[in-house]
Amino acid sequence: MIDIRLPPSRPGQTIGLLGGSFDPPHEGHAHITREALKRFGLDRVWWLVSPGNPLKAEGPAPMARRMAAARRIMDHPRVDITDFEAQIETRYTAQTLETLIALRPGVRFVWLMGADNLHQFHRWQDWRKIMETVPVGVLARPGTRTSARSSKAAKVYDGARLPGKRSHELIHHAAPAWCFINVPMSTLSSTQLRKAGHWPKSSGEEAAPQG
Ligand SMILES: Nc1ncnc2c1ncn2[C@@H]1O[C@H](COP(=O)(O)OP(=O)(O)OP(=O)(O)O)[C@@H](O)[C@H]1O
Ligand SMILES: O=C(O)c1ccc[n+]([C@@H]2O[C@H](COP(=O)([O-])O)[C@@H](O)[C@H]2O)c1
Numbered sequence: 001m002i003d004i005r006l007p008p009s010r011p012g013q014t015i016g017l018l019g020g021s022f023d024p025p026h027e028g029h030a031h032i033t034r035e036a037l038k039r040f041g042l043d044r045v046w047w048l049v050s051p052g053n054p055l056k057a058e059g060p061a062p063m064a065r066r067m068a069a070a071r072r073i074m075d076h077p078r079v080d081i082t083d084f085e086a087q088i089e090t091r092y093t094a095q096t097l098e099t100l101i102a103l104r105p106g107v108r109f110v111w112l113m114g115a116d117n118l119h120q121f122h123r124w125q126d127w128r129k130i131m132e133t134v135p136v137g138v139l140a141r142p143g144t145r146t147s148a149r150s151s152k153a154a155k156v157y158d159g160a161r162l163p164g165k166r167s168h169e170l171i172h173h174a175a176p177a178w179c180f181i182n183v184p185m186s187t188l189s190s191t192q193l194r195k196a197g198h199w200p201k202s203s204g205e206e207a208a209p210q211g
């Protein structure tokens with residue numbers, strides 16, 4: 001039996017899971033995390049730093065480097081950062097959720113993502129199973145509001161959508177349930193930061209700009 005390290009939790013707690021490549025992490029991630037805590041009324045958020053998005057051709061920077069940068073950017077008393085997926089050797093969210101729920105019975109997990117991910121959610125492995133396992137909170141992202149709302153996942157689960165003004169109810173709903181919230185938007189993206197040279201592939205120390 002391998003020894004799994006997870007952040008602390010208690011049965012009954014509501015924990016939002018923000019999975020991401022975080023290559024690099026940026027203030028946009030921190031911003032949506034604070035918004036999710038507030039708008040969904042969550043006790044905590046865990047950042048799941050992914051070993052690599054299965055839909056992205058290029059692998060990310062090494063895990064240790066992304067974990068360290070994530071801890072520098074998101075220093076918040078109600079946020080934990082974990083390499084759980086690397087520990088259980090998966091890159092697939094459905095597998096992550098199944099394992100987490102088995103390890104932490106009684107915790108109410110909510111999957112969090114930016115609107116760009118809702119747009120392509122139907123390409124994720126076992127995406128319907130994900131929708132039917134945990135409530136999903138979707139946060140507005142510039143340029144993706146319309147495509148997210150007209151996505152296949154949004155259409156298939158239209159009947160399970162909670163209006164944004166009722167976002168606090170999401171954690172009380174059994175899956176399938178999802179909620180799109182309009183939050184003040186951040187234009188930041190990891191792609192933009194990599195292109196601007198703030199996250200060179202080979203260096204050890206770097207500072208991603210805030211804003
Ligand atoms: N500025 C933002 N606004 C809203 N959601 C965001 C923003 N940046 C990232 N996210 C969301 O955070 C999660 C993790 O994102 P990720 O680590 O891929 O960063 P990214 O900036 O989207 O990276 P990349 O440009 O490499 O795709 C995803 O669900 C993504 O949609
Ligand atoms: O499970 C899948 O098939 C799947 C496909 C694409 C993305 N994901 C997850 O979605 C999260 C966001 O990915 P990213 O690269 O946009 O930060 C991250 O946790 C990925 O592991 C998961």
